[in-house]
Amino acid sequence: MSLGEILAANLLSPIVLAFALGVVTRLVRSEFQLPKDLYSALSIYLLFALGLKGGHELTHASFDAIAGPVLVTLLLGCVTPLTSFAVLRYAGNFSDADAAAIAAHYGSVSAVTFIAAQTFATSVGAVPEGFMPTLLTLLESPGIHIALAIGVLKVGAGQRSSGELLHEVLTGRTMILLVGGLLVGVLMGERGWSAVSPFFDSGFKGALTLFILEMGIVAADRLHELRRVGLFLLGFGVGMPLVHGVLGAVLGTFAGLSVGGATVLAAMAASASYIAAPPATRMTLPTANPTYSLTASLAITFPFNVVLGIPIYYQVALLLQGK
Amino acid sequence: MSLGEILAANLLSPIVLAFALGVVTRLVRSEFQLPKDLYSALSIYLLFALGLKGGHELTHASFDAIAGPVLVTLLLGCVTPLTSFAVLRYAGNFSDADAAAIAAHYGSVSAVTFIAAQTFATSVGAVPEGFMPTLLTLLESPGIHIALAIGVLKVGAGQRSSGELLHEVLTGRTMILLVGGLLVGVLMGERGWSAVSPFFDSGFKGALTLFILEMGIVAADRLHELRRVGLFLLGFGVGMPLVHGVLGAVLGTFAGLSVGGATVLAAMAASASYIAAPPATRMTLPTANPTYSLTASLAITFPFNVVLGIPIYYQVALLLQGK
Amino acid sequence: MSLGEILAANLLSPIVLAFALGVVTRLVRSEFQLPKDLYSALSIYLLFALGLKGGHELTHASFDAIAGPVLVTLLLGCVTPLTSFAVLRYAGNFSDADAAAIAAHYGSVSAVTFIAAQTFATSVGAVPEGFMPTLLTLLESPGIHIALAIGVLKVGAGQRSSGELLHEVLTGRTMILLVGGLLVGVLMGERGWSAVSPFFDSGFKGALTLFILEMGIVAADRLHELRRVGLFLLGFGVGMPLVHGVLGAVLGTFAGLSVGGATVLAAMAASASYIAAPPATRMTLPTANPTYSLTASLAITFPFNVVLGIPIYYQVALLLQGK
Amino acid sequence: MHTVPLTLITIVGEAVLAEPLIRALHALGVSGHTLSEARGQGSRGRRTGEIPGDNVRIETIVDAALADRIFALLAETYFPNYAVVAWSTAIQVVRGEKYVPPPRG
Amino acid sequence: MHTVPLTLITIVGEAVLAEPLIRALHALGVSGHTLSEARGQGSRGRRTGEIPGDNVRIETIVDAALADRIFALLAETYFPNYAVVAWSTAIQVVRGEKYVPPPRG
Amino acid sequence: MHTVPLTLITIVGEAVLAEPLIRALHALGVSGHTLSEARGQGSRGRRTGEIPGDNVRIETIVDAALADRIFALLAETYFPNYAVVAWSTAIQVVRGEKYVPPPRG
Numbered sequence A, B, C: 001m002s003l004g005e006i007l008a009a010n011l012l013s014p015i016v017l018a019f020a021l022g023v024v025t026r027l028v029r030s031e032f033q034l035p036k037d038l039y040s041a042l043s044i045y046l047l048f049a050l051g052l053k054g055g056h057e058l059t060h061a062s063f064d065a066i067a068g069p070v071l072v073t074l075l076l077g078c079v080t081p082l083t084s085f086a087v088l089r090y091a092g093n094f095s096d097a098d099a100a101a102i103a104a105h106y107g108s109v110s111a112v113t114f115i116a117a118q119t120f121a122t123s124v125g126a127v128p129e130g131f132m133p134t135l136l137t138l139l140e141s142p143g144i145h146i147a148l149a150i151g152v153l154k155v156g157a158g159q160r161s162s163g164e165l166l167h168e169v170l171t172g173r174t175m176i177l178l179v180g181g182l183l184v185g186v187l188m189g190e191r192g193w194s195a196v197s198p199f200f201d202s203g204f205k206g207a208l209t210l211f212i213l214e215m216g217i218v219a220a221d222r223l224h225e226l227r228r229v230g231l232f233l234l235g236f237g238v239g240m241p242l243v244h245g246v247l248g249a250v251l252g253t254f255a256g257l258s259v260g261g262a263t264v265l266a267a268m269a270a271s272a273s274y275i276a277a278p279p280a281t282r283m284t285l286p287t288a289n290p291t292y293s294l295t296a297s298l299a300i301t302f303p304f305n306v307v308l309g310i311p312i313y314y315q316v317a318l319l320l321q322g323k
Numbered sequence D, E, F: 001m002h003t004v005p006l007t008l009i010t011i012v013g014e015a016v017l018a019e020p021l022i023r024a025l026h027a028l029g030v031s032g033h034t035l036s037e038a039r040g041q042g043s044r045g046r047r048t049g050e051i052p053g054d055n056v057r058i059e060t061i062v063d064a065a066l067a068d069r070i071f072a073l074l075a076e077t078y079f080p081n082y083a084v085v086a087w088s089t090a091i092q093v094v095r096g097e098k099y100v101p102p103p104r105g
């Protein structure tokens, strides 16, 4: 398939269509939204299912293959907050606090983008390595800490000590469900997995579709902020993922990942957190404007990655691996 | 099967049993009810699943066959609010506002009754046409607007302009999920449907059972109002659906629908809205007593259709089509 | 398998692992918890599914076999509150109100422990009788009434008359969903069950895992109370279930239950209610300290049964039946 | 705008009290009440999300005499054994006549 | 601590009113509002969990003049046909200048 | 009925503040608090259902001296950077002695 055909097929995937429906819901000024607890329930289900399945697959994975990918993932966790900060502060002229706050989002990772990349790669026949969810858990927190540390060094700490911050991020919903799910998945074995997989595996893609519908609504709620965040941030929300995505594909290939694995690692590097990063940032750098980071992560970078970015990273990985 | 056998089988269907359990729950004065967000979650799931499946089936439907049914559906959307208003105002001596408010409910449609009719028809082997959910979306709003327009002409507008009203109904939860689901279902193709159908298709009937349990509870909460609404409305809640149901079966047969399709169209015409119509009516005709319309729709017509009406409309359709 | 092997296998079951993850969540002082409505939704789903499946299986059960088990279940419902009260009051020196309040919890039953026992027995190949959920509904309320009656005789009634209390327990969520589900399950027949079982049966174990995760969190929330409740209650929370469990296994075997059925009956007798009993107790014996009964039921007896008790009762049943 | 000076009583307590408390208030003659969900912490420890339920926050608009009777009921029946807090606020109510019981006698 | 005496208006009414009411309040010039969910019972019967929705509880901090205009609007537009209750409370607001409209004229 | 005149402080602010704010209140010596969920709109825009969370509404009953210290804390630490509103109301509390700290010195 050419990139064009892949893009077209991706546009008609349930994920992209559901996101588009969510956006349209707000464009026609409908008041509809998912009840808050349904949104939470779906995100808990998705994260725990991801962890469990990842843990189950981890028991089949060759552990020789995992060391390299772990190292490059940690490297991405250190590099992406720095590149983001540098671009925002020096090219974009954002204040120290704002640049650090946005960098905390782009240095971390979006689990939904990860899932979209997994789904995409599998659907084009490039099944990613079974240990990818393990990498996801490694990429979530370093970027937040590095970016916020820069911010605190430059503008002073807010309400929260760095110990409290570390604790908050490491024990947040995402980490508990992903890391916990991984452990449970590893320990419960084949029999456990076959008992719970009708709930956590068969329903996964449908539940994701409903979740993404609400993400479309939430993203569209921020569309009217696009004007306020300015052209630079708009460009950043598309350009930075492209740079980080290509970097992820290169490092992933270098570490021995398959095309599917490299695509997913690229999407992780390219994605921006909008669950763990916002509250951590809000309390640590209170003078940063949360509109910037949330709008860029949610209304620009998330849809960009899901619609265009992931197919592009896949093409890059194909090229890099000479396929 | 004779009508008696069909009625007996229907009485033991999960839908009717769950409704009965809900009513009994209140008759024994239990405080049990579904949490509000679970009720919303189930209704969102059911409507979106209905749309997606309808969209998927629409891609298989012959488009020659659809024009006639679309026209008779729109005709039913114009006629049923008028018959309802006339009966209530002139035979029932209701005030203009009350007659128009109730007519807005009976001119629109109940998605759960629609689903019950689909399930019933399929279970007796009369599989309805794949485009029935499309007809459902067409029948929801015209009746509300026509009835409320009559009301506003007679008693003056309430808080809401007719533009606002039109917008509210067209962008309500039901329309977003049904129409949006239809579009997503059409666009995502076979591959998309097979990814999401384990969630949206396999779980459908079970989720419906839980939802109907709560509907039984909510309907029973209104039972003590039956005395306040008076005998006329009680008769109306049974007689009007019979008239509209037979009309629907006749028009459906005339337009070329199968026995199953005519049964479902009849149930749609016979049903009364209790989701879209109430808030629209409340703001547009504030002097109308909401107890009348809600009690009639929910505590009389809904159970009547689900228990007796649908099997009757099926018999009528059989007769009409000489089977 | 030896008891050691069985215990080890049980430790790695999804249920025990999910509970452990919940406890760890609090030990690392994470703020994570399931939204309240998700917790309710899961418990409604589990109870209704239990009832429906139990009803469906009841239609296959031989009714000769059920009379004996019903009688011993009712006997357990009368004996366990008395033994509990006697031990607490006279060996433990608890006040009349506190002893009666705790006895109300141990005289009733925990549905989740029941489910865990069913799952365990099935997984070791000792499939319990199909009418076990019917026994569950019989064991829930007698113990509460007997224990609270003792309390009221000794310290006087609180806010609530005994008629109100009886009504509250008999029409609580558990009874409505279990008894109602049983009836619906019996009536809807094979066809009804095959329509709803993809929702209520396939998803059951996965949904249970998520529910148990939250139970681990809630139990861990009470861990810091362990010091306040004292050593005696700690011992009671382990010793009383062992006594009641062995009694249940003996009576069950005597009444003709299989090894699986006797195991489940033992777990029911050994378990302590933490859903129906707490509110009933709070209003009837307001001077009793709710920390005692909740901590013992939830943070001691529930995990003890799920981790160690159930495999032990199974061994006892095996021994008793000479297998 | 014409308003009537009345008393707003707010009661915060464990959720299990909601139903009997509301019944008791209406038995004393309140014309209505408003209930919302809450969590809290007080002398009896943290009350949040545990299985027996959160707190509820009940408000009722009454006149001074009824306020006194409600406080007396709370002090006698609920304060000794339940986690509950209650206070009154002076308010001005639109269409306040609705909330004053018809003169007795 | 410097505070400003202002008026807190609380409106409890059927959920369907939330959106038009908030629009109306902002049109009258309130500087903000806070909304929470509630259930209740009043002269128009029990309002709880029925399909058209529960009650909402809307609070807005205003000065005396605006309070009067809000009450007038409620009395004219909402009281005749909807289940709604409203009252005002005298409060002291921190940084209260924010809630006083700039002097006109 | 004997009641004690005290101050009710109500704080409405972004949900992320709930935990640190409650910790700070208890560090200042409040005897308890009540929290409920809310949505709202103010000078910092609409705060509703967005991913980082809604508003919270925190109430605490205190004496006048403590009220002042709470307001000072809010003004210094929270008002400059967060979406937060706070006010005090004069109330009468049943069993109000519970909420007055034991005399110092």
Ligand SMILES: Nc1ncnc2c1ncn2[C@@H]1O[C@H](COP(=O)(O)O)[C@@H](O)[C@H]1O
Binding pocket: D012, D013, D014, D039, D040, D041, D042, D043, D044, D045, D046, D047, D055, D082, D083, D084, D085, F030, F031, F032, F033, F034, F035, F059, F060, F061, F062, F099
């Ligand atoms: N000082 C206070 N201010 C506000 N709410 C309180 C206060 N003290 C107690 N409460 C509320 O009242 C409930 C019961 O309090 P208590 O009986 O002191 O445990 C708590 O859970 C809080 O919701």
Ligand SMILES: Nc1ncnc2c1ncn2[C@@H]1O[C@H](COP(=O)(O)O)[C@@H](O)[C@H]1O
Binding pocket: D030, D031, D032, D033, D034, D035, D059, D060, D061, D062, D099, E012, E013, E014, E039, E040, E041, E042, E043, E044, E045, E046, E047, E055, E082, E083, E084, E085
């Ligand atoms: N006396 C009262 N005290 C507190 N809330 C009330 C009172 N009367 C009515 N309400 C609230 O206002 C809503 C509408 O009242 P009504 O218009 O009297 O039916 C009710 O559902 C209650 O939430």
Ligand SMILES: Nc1ncnc2c1ncn2[C@@H]1O[C@H](COP(=O)(O)O)[C@@H](O)[C@H]1O
Binding pocket: E030, E031, E032, E033, E034, E035, E059, E060, E061, E062, E099, F012, F013, F014, F039, F040, F041, F042, F043, F044, F045, F046, F047, F055, F082, F083, F084, F085
């Ligand atoms: N005038 C007001 N009346 C009631 N609540 C307000 C008012 N202004 C602000 N709020 C609440 O306080 C929150 C933060 O306000 P702000 O800092 O002005 O954005 C808002 O989301 C509202 O919930």
Ligand code: NA
Binding pocket: A080, A105, A106, A107, A108, A109, A110, A244, A268, A269, A270, A271, A272, A273
């Ligand atoms: Na990233």
Ligand code: NA
Binding pocket: B080, B105, B106, B107, B108, B109, B110, B244, B268, B269, B270, B271, B272, B273
């Ligand atoms: Na109709």
Ligand code: NA
Binding pocket: C080, C105, C106, C107, C108, C109, C110, C244, C268, C269, C270, C271, C272, C273
């Ligand atoms: Na027991």
